[in-house]
Amino acid sequence: MEDTTNNYSSPEIDRGKMVKWILILGVLSLLPAFFQATPFADYLAYTVVRMMILGIYAMSYDLLFGFTGIFSYGHATFWGCGAYAVAILTVRSGLQVQDALPGVLAALIAGAGLGLAMGFLCSRVGQVAVFLVSFAFTESIQLLVISDPLKITNAEDGISGIPRETLFGFLDIKSEIHFYYLTLAVLVLSYLVLRRITASSMGDVFLAIRENPVRVRFLGYSIRRYRVAAFMISGAFASLAGALTALHERAVAPEMFNWFHSGDAVLFTVLGSPGTLLGPVLGAAIVVIFQEILSDLFRNWMIFLGLSYILLIFFLPKGIFPLFEKLQDRLRKKENTPAKPQKA
Amino acid sequence: MTFATFLVQVLNGLTIAAIYILLASGLTIVFGLQGIVNCAHGFFYMLGAYLTLTVVGKLGLSFWVALPVAFLANFLLGAALEIAGIRKLTSWGREFTHNLILTLGFALVGQEAVKLIWGTIPQLMNVPSSLTGMATFGPVSYPKYWLFVIAFTGLVMLALYLFFTRTGLGILVRSIALNSEVSQSLGTNAPRINTLIFGVGTGVAGMAGVLAGPILSVDPNMAFELLIIIFVVIIFGGLGSLVGVVVSGIIIGLIIAFGTALVTGMFAKILAFAVMIAILIVKPLGLFGRGAQLE
Numbered sequence: 001m002e003d004t005t006n007n008y009s010s011p012e013i014d015r016g017k018m019v020k021w022i023l024i025l026g027v028l029s030l031l032p033a034f035f036q037a038t039p040f041a042d043y044l045a046y047t048v049v050r051m052m053i054l055g056i057y058a059m060s061y062d063l064l065f066g067f068t069g070i071f072s073y074g075h076a077t078f079w080g081c082g083a084y085a086v087a088i089l090t091v092r093s094g095l096q097v098q099d100a101l102p103g104v105l106a107a108l109i110a111g112a113g114l115g116l117a118m119g120f121l122c123s124r125v126g127q128v129a130v131f132l133v134s135f136a137f138t139e140s141i142q143l144l145v146i147s148d149p150l151k152i153t154n155a156e157d158g159i160s161g162i163p164r165e166t167l168f169g170f171l172d173i174k175s176e177i178h179f180y181y182l183t184l185a186v187l188v189l190s191y192l193v194l195r196r197i198t199a200s201s202m203g204d205v206f207l208a209i210r211e212n213p214v215r216v217r218f219l220g221y222s223i224r225r226y227r228v229a230a231f232m233i234s235g236a237f238a239s240l241a242g243a244l245t246a247l248h249e250r251a252v253a254p255e256m257f258n259w260f261h262s263g264d265a266v267l268f269t270v271l272g273s274p275g276t277l278l279g280p281v282l283g284a285a286i287v288v289i290f291q292e293i294l295s296d297l298f299r300n301w302m303i304f305l306g307l308s309y310i311l312l313i314f315f316l317p318k319g320i321f322p323l324f325e326k327l328q329d330r331l332r333k334k335e336n337t338p339a340k341p342q343k344a
Numbered sequence: 345m346t347f348a349t350f351l352v353q354v355l356n357g358l359t360i361a362a363i364y365i366l367l368a369s370g371l372t373i374v375f376g377l378q379g380i381v382n383c384a385h386g387f388f389y390m391l392g393a394y395l396t397l398t399v400v401g402k403l404g405l406s407f408w409v410a411l412p413v414a415f416l417a418n419f420l421l422g423a424a425l426e427i428a429g430i431r432k433l434t435s436w437g438r439e440f441t442h443n444l445i446l447t448l449g450f451a452l453v454g455q456e457a458v459k460l461i462w463g464t465i466p467q468l469m470n471v472p473s474s475l476t477g478m479a480t481f482g483p484v485s486y487p488k489y490w491l492f493v494i495a496f497t498g499l500v501m502l503a504l505y506l507f508f509t510r511t512g513l514g515i516l517v518r519s520i521a522l523n524s525e526v527s528q529s530l531g532t533n534a535p536r537i538n539t540l541i542f543g544v545g546t547g548v549a550g551m552a553g554v555l556a557g558p559i560l561s562v563d564p565n566m567a568f569e570l571l572i573i574i575f576v577v578i579i580f581g582g583l584g585s586l587v588g589v590v591v592s593g594i595i596i597g598l599i600i601a602f603g604t605a606l607v608t609g610m611f612a613k614i615l616a617f618a619v620m621i622a623i624l625i626v627k628p629l630g631l632f633g634r635g636a637q638l639e
Contacts (some may be wrong), residue, residue: 121621124628128381129583131444132575133624139572140617145495147610259568264454266445300459308450310429313446317438 032177044246045176047292051285052183053244056190058268058280060237065266066274067198068230069210071127074118074134076261077141078235081114082107082242083252084145087159092152098165100173104243111239112232114141119231123224135259142257158253162246173247183244186273188283190237194277197233206230207275238265263305270312273319283319345604348483353601359490359559362497367570368577368589369504370545376521376584377538380440383447386427386571387454388418388546392553393562394462397469407554409471411509413445414550422546425450426539433631440465451567459564469557493555506585514588521584573600573613576620582633592631595619 031048035041057079064070084104089095097103118137122130148155164173173179197203205226208216213223246252264287272283295301316323345353373387392414399410403433429446475489508514520534528534560566577596581588596616603612623630 023436065441120629121624124624125579126583128375128379128440128444129579132579132583133620136572136575136579136617136620140621143610143614143617145612147608184564195552241528259572270445300456302452306449306454306456309445309449309452313433313438313442313449317442 001314009110032180044175045180047288049180050185050277051288052187053241053248054284054288055281056187057238057241058284059190059194059277060234061112061265062269062274062280063194064230064234065269067203067210068206068227070227071131072134073131073262074138075265076257076259077114077153077239078111079242079261080256081110083246083256084153085110086243086246087162087252088152090162091159098163099169100167100247107239107243108236110262115232115235116228119228123227132339133198138257138259138262145178145254145257156254158251160251162250164247164250179248186244191277193338204295215307248282267305267308271319273321274320279319279321351484352486353605355486357598357601358494360600361594362494363552363556364574364577364597365590365593366497366500367549367574368593369586370548371574372578372584372586372589374542377541380443383444384454385549386567387451388422388549389553389570390567391460392418392550393557394458396554396557397467411554414554415547418550419543419547424541426542431535450639455564455567464564466561466563469562471558489558496555515619531603557638573616576616580620580623580630582630585632588630588632
């Protein structure tokens with residue numbers, strides 16, 4: 001398929017954008033130095049790492065929901081699966097793995113595998129049923145983890161004492177600051193890979209399935225296969241976020257498979273504008289900030305989750321991106337009005 | 345397992361099935377009409393149970409007052425949710441996902457509100473005094489109240505059947521489910537009927553909560569715990585099919601009852617999920633699904 005008109009497949013190199021990106025990355029990589037100057041450096045680094053990990057989680061859901069239009073409510077399956085992959089490999093398998101790499105690779109494979117299973121089930125049913133099936137699927141995985149028939153997940157207690165020593169055998173990721181840089185690198189890498197995927201011809205088919213599945217089918221594409229592919233890619237990245245969470249918290253619990261973590265993914269994505277990849281990352285950061293502020297004031301986080309669902313759906317159904325655009329437009333108008341008055 | 349204990353387990357299964365069917369029928373009818381799933385259905389069920397705690401425990405009124413009170417309160421709240429939320433979003437031409445997210449948000453807020461009002465401790469609900477004790481037939485003796493729950497569900501389902509086949513309004517509802525646009529062009533007030541049916545569904549969910557209170561636990565997690573099993577029931581039976589709900593409700597109820605009796609409750613639940621996955625592989629539309637919802 002040769003198409004030069006496609007603006008997804010050839011991201012132009014824009015000097016202004018480059019400068020913006022270098023600025024953002026520069027700020028993010030200098031943040032730890034700023035944290036060191038404050039009395040609660042570890043807490044700040046910990047929170048920002050959590051934001052970035054959940055950002056990867058949100059991006060992976062965006063591929064599924066924002067790009068392919070699959071409203072799954074089972075994203076926590078992948079998150080928990082990645083975390084458990086790391087925990088089982090390092091603590092329960094008896095292999096004495098100290099390096100982080102095998103765990104992360106196992107998480108990617110497990111996430112893609114579980115994505116295959118869930119995608120297989122969900123691509124066979126209608127759009128509303130996808131919601132129900134993924135919801136129930138997550139619950140069944142959680143029950144399996146709790147009942148622990150193979151004696152590997154340590155039932156309700158979860159697994160703690162996950163080692164975080166090195167990556168690739170020589171990179172030291174023990175301290176919070178080192179882990180911060182690792183997470184930042186993974187976040188940027190995930191973004192680049194996901195952007196590459198969504199900009200490819202496969203990403204175009206994803207978008208087309210979201211917009212008009214019947215037509216895509218008439219064009220000869222197998223919708224099912226593409227939906228399964230979306231689940232697998234998305235599952236692998238969510239699993240990667242789970243693996244990072246396990247390394248970060250150094251413990252996992254069956255609670256990670258809870259449906260409200262799936263709900264978090266939906267919230268991040270809807271808040272940050274579905275189909276923008278970076279929006280959901282921003283959405284995750286905003287939600288984490290609110291969680292940190294509000295959880296001290298109120299014990300019931302869920303009521304805010306629910307209220308934000310309702311308010312977003314009514315007042316900001318496309319998330320916060322349109323707001324930025326409006327703001328930019330208004331600024332531009334202000335600049336332009338004295339020179340040339342508006343036409344039409 | 346003797347024949348008598350086998351029969352008792354069958355009755356247990358039917359009692360659980362009765363609760364499932366009461367909840368799932370409302371969900372599946374609303375899906376047939378509006379193409380959405382009301383995630384707050386579990387919340388209405390929970391509200392029914394907690395309202396009974398207040399009506400019977402605090403106000404000292406009888407269980408037989410609680411039943412209509414729960415229906416009415418849930419009907420009004422459900423209708424309000426439909427008018428203020430779902431109808432608005434539909435008229436704005438929003439996607440179905442927005443309605444799902446809205447009802448989820450409503451369910452979460454409702455659950456937290458219940459926690460704030462009634463507390464988080466699991467509560468005990470008593471069987472109404474006129475239905476305490478056991479009924480004995482031959483070798484089997486069984487709690488009267490549980491038999492009443494089965495009979496009540498049977499009556500509700502019979503009423504639904506008669507409503508859909510013998511009344512003008514019921515036929516209008518079916519016409520909307522078949523083709524909303526054509527039905528409206530022939531003069532059906534579809535939005536009003538949708539609201540009515542949505543409200544009746546939530547009202548019945550409230551009554552299910554009243555009935556389930558003395559049998560299952562009454563705690564703030566009951567809503568989503570049951571909702572997920574109800575999802576399994578409607579997927580298994582086929583989305584939008586009322587017959588499917590009855591058949592799959594009974595099958596899942598029996599699976600839960602026998603699984604719990606023979607192995608553990610956890611195993612029973614996993615088995616129910618496994619059955620759902622199996623039906624999705626063999627027959628993705630469920631037992632009685634007609635495939636209208638599949639693009």
